[in-house]
Amino acid sequence: MNSHMSIPAQAEATKTEEVVRLTDVHRRFGPVPALDGVSLTVHRGEILGIIGRSGAGKSTLIRCLNGLERPDTGDIIIEGRKINALPERELQPLRRKIGMIFQHFNLLSAKTVEANVALPLKIEGIGKAQRLARAREMLELVGLTDKAKSYPNQLSGGQKQRVGIARALAAKPALLLSDEATSALDPETTRSILSLLKDINRKLGLTIVLITHEMDVVRAIADRVAVIDAGKIVEEGNVWSVFSHPYAEITKSLLAGNRPQLPVHLGNALDEKNGNDILISIDLVGSYAQSRLFSDLAEAFSRGVRLLEGGIEHIQQQPVARFFLAVPRSDVGLLDEIKAKLASADARLEVLGYV
Incomplete structure (x- = not known):
């Protein structure tokens, strides 16, 4: 791990x-x-x-x-x-x-929404007035106060899941x-x-x-x-x-569907013997990806480095970036210079092959 x-x-x-x-x-x-x-x-x-x-x-x-x-x-x-x-x-x-919410809601079709929410409290032996008051409180929390007297078959899937959440929270x-x-x-x-x-x-x-x-x-x-x-x-x-x-x-x-991926045609074209460019991926976290990355690599781009794919997204307020670059194989030492530039940014650079 x-x-x-x-x-x-x-x-x-x-x-x-x-x-x-x-x-x-x-x-x-x-x-x-x-x-x-x-x-x-x-x-x-x-x-x-x-x-x-x-x-x-x-x-x-x-x-x-x-x-x-x-x-x-x-x-x-x-x-x-x-x-x-x-x-x-x-x-x-x-x-x-321990509250549980399920994929298929698991509501009792013969009971009203408020009765479904109050059920765990009934099993626990809580009095009717107290458990119904708690059920109304939970239905207000999930935005379904007006559905208290409805039955599950009168609800949409999202509403059913909200009832399931209210029921799971009823017993605190x-x-x-x-x-x-x-x-x-x-x-x-x-x-x-x-x-x-x-x-x-x-x-x-x-x-x-x-x-x-x-x-x-x-x-x-x-x-x-x-x-x-x-x-x-x-x-x-x-x-x-x-x-x-x-x-x-x-x-x-x-994560393949959630992060930029190497285009399939480039992956299929990898050729260690005849490829003219070194194909690399760069993974970064933090403001560096938004501000200094491309200015630090400006000289590398002027020497023929190409941006092939990539992007920046925010996860938990953190900028998270992934880029794929092609580095000219003929420019000896350029890859090492890029690695040195990125070392201070705690970037992860991986050589994927030659294209």
Whole structure:
């Protein structure tokens, strides 16, 4: 597992209290390791995105976090309690403090919206007046006050997910787990749900763990990201850092649609023996990418360096850039000069081949 640059000290200081800690968690189904030594920490008030392909272990991980699966070995500690060691009678009340939102909403069709939201409180034994008051409060939070007496079949997909979020928050959970909660929604509705979750995170200081296969979801609202592959956490760090400097091959693959990529025709034209140019990629984070990069490389461009592809985006308010350049092979020493110019900017330069 590769570590990435740490978040600024001020942000770090606000998120030091652990809500979740997993230590060397293993879970097998027959000969197949679903979780293979997972260690992970989630701090209070942060949003952690856990991303991976289908079959990577995401579903098993979330089921272990909410106590529906018990690990074969290793520890899962939530708010100081080792939940994998608890008997079922002690696990039940703790499980109620872990909110869940699902891809397919899981609402009861025969109950009204407010009854769906109040259901966890009814199970907990809270009186009717108190639980309905809490349900109305949560519906106001998610912008559905006027739908309290409606039934799920009268709602759009986005509205159903808002009801699911209100229900998950009804029992004032310490942790909210989101299991592919936006996968069944269209892009516009997805953006509105993610904005709502971020708003709830800010207003309530709620700790959220997002399980997803979509990098766009992670980029939109997560503070940190952990990449899971074949039951292992292969990479984790702050979102801007992982997006700018991915190390694991699976991370690079998952990010392929989110970062500038080498045009296919150039990749197909790589020819180490006959290529006239050295093809390089440059990955950068910070204001240098917006201000000094091209002025520092002005001489290199005057000597025949060409910009082939690239761009700058902002992730967590950080400028993140990736560029592909062609450096004349005949200009001996020019590549070393470019490397020297970029050394102070903590840029990552990679030689991709010759074209």
